[in-house]
Amino acid sequence: MIHVLADQNLHKIEEIIPPQAKLTLYDPAEGIPNPKGFDAMLVRTVTHLNERTFPNIPESLQFIGTGSSGTDHLDQEYLEAHGITLADAKGSNARAxxxxxxxxxxxxxxxxxxxxxxxxxxxxxxxxxxxxxxxxxxxxxxxxxxxxxxxxxxxxxxxxxxxxxxxxxxxxxxxxxxxxxxxxxxxxxxxxxxxxxxxxxxxxxxxxxxxxxxxxxxxxxxxxxxxxxxxxxxxxxxxxxxxxxxxxxxxTPHIAGYSEQAKVNATQIICKKMAAHFGLNENAIDYEIHPKTENLEYTSCDLTTILTELHPIMGYDKALRDLFDQPDKGRLFRNLRNEWPYRYEYPSLRILQTLLDEFSELQKLGVQPVTQ
Structure with a gap:
């Protein structure tokens, strides 16, 4: 059994974490928690770990994984000098x-x-x-x-x-x-x-x-x-x-890589890397996402309207603009990233064949027809 400290916003972390791991969640909005007694720490880009923010690294901590492709929030040289193995989720959100x-x-x-x-x-x-x-x-x-x-x-x-x-x-x-x-x-x-x-x-x-x-x-x-x-x-x-x-x-508020598939992929990747590091069972970490049918039969038939129904990009745009005059727009920016439901990537979406026939762009994006 290993003890794991993880960001509570890592998607599906409680379902994906290996059964041989005891999980403790933390809220990054409350700062970086004390990792004393933990073997592994799983973070996101909002947690910056360096000599200033993370000065007291306990001997127990061996592994830090980030559920992101980028690692500029981690001081690799500093952490590795303390014997920490680092892992990222590079490629998890590429399609998104x-x-x-x-x-x-x-x-x-x-x-x-x-x-x-x-x-x-x-x-x-x-x-x-x-x-x-x-x-x-x-x-x-x-x-x-x-x-x-x-x-x-x-x-x-x-x-x-x-x-x-x-x-x-x-x-x-x-x-x-x-x-x-x-x-x-x-x-x-x-x-x-x-x-x-x-x-x-x-x-x-x-x-x-x-x-x-x-x-x-x-x-x-x-x-x-x-x-x-x-x-x-x-x-x-x-x-x-x-x-x-x-x-x-x-x-938009740094959500280009946000999708149900990307977030599940990221959590799975770092959990599998963590499992490999500690010699745990990696086969217990798969999580299945089922396709989603979108009912667009009453949607006005123009490509812009359909795209904005299938992808929340313009909804995020409006929500970000609503923050312009807010004194705490930084906190609200974070909330937009954390609280909106994740979209499904196009190949996991199902719509009427008639719309796919009319708009070839949807087929090129990978949207699939509803199956009977």
Missing amino acids: VAEYVMTALLLWRAKFAPNEEFGKVGVIGVGEAGSAVVKLMQNFGIECVEYDPPRQERDKSFSSATLEEVLDTDILTFHVPLDLKGVYATHHWLDDEKLKGRSYKLIINAARGGIIDEKALMKSFKAGGIDQYILDVWEKEPDFNTEVASQAYIA
Whole structure:
């Protein structure tokens, strides 16, 4: 039996935790709890563990897992120096992020460029999420320019576009971690210098706040260099910049990777890694999600309405805008992330065949027909 301290918001943690683990839940809104006496700790991106926030690491603690793809909230060097094994859920939300980006693109085109081609899309970062974005865009015949020099170094089968090639596109979408230092630092990757003299139809950031310099973004937007932008992540999150958010076509509270499937995947991945570390039974950690039928037969038949019925992106956008004048918008931002029900990814949704026949985009997204 191992003792596990886990964020209470890790999805389905009580159902997925190995039976050989005694689970204690904590509320991250109340701060980082004392992990004394625990063998493992399971966290989310809201819990930042470093020498300042987590100074007293007990000898009992061997394993820390995060239910996220990114690990910039964990000081890897500091934690590993204390004998901690770290694990993440990289790739768990790749499909969800890809669906967010493709849904946003379809809504953007319907509003600003109906019946036009998307143009070339520069994909910055082609790891799990970026690759999923490329794959989904290919269903729509979109030309993607893939930029990921670090991947080219470690993966000889991958060839990255040059910086000039990726910047010479119509749309940019970001899928890189937030790295503050090093050869491939991504903090303020998109800045005044890269935006100078260029024009973009659309810029999307569904990766990490700080990858885009928001001041440079606004400067280019106001000068007409950027037609529209969509942000899911923010530089000083959760205390986001309301001016930047107000000018965005779509502004959401860091939920691009949120889906029932992504959240279950994340919890399963870190529980399986934890089980492997402690020699527990990994086969007891599978959780099945059944398809969901959406009754859209009375929905007005236009693609925008159907997409906003199937995906909550515009609902999140409205909810975030409602926070602009709130004095505690940071807390309310967190609540939006934690309290809304998770959507189902498109391949797990079932709708009438007549709608799939009328809107080929839904089939390309992976939506399935209702079965009798």
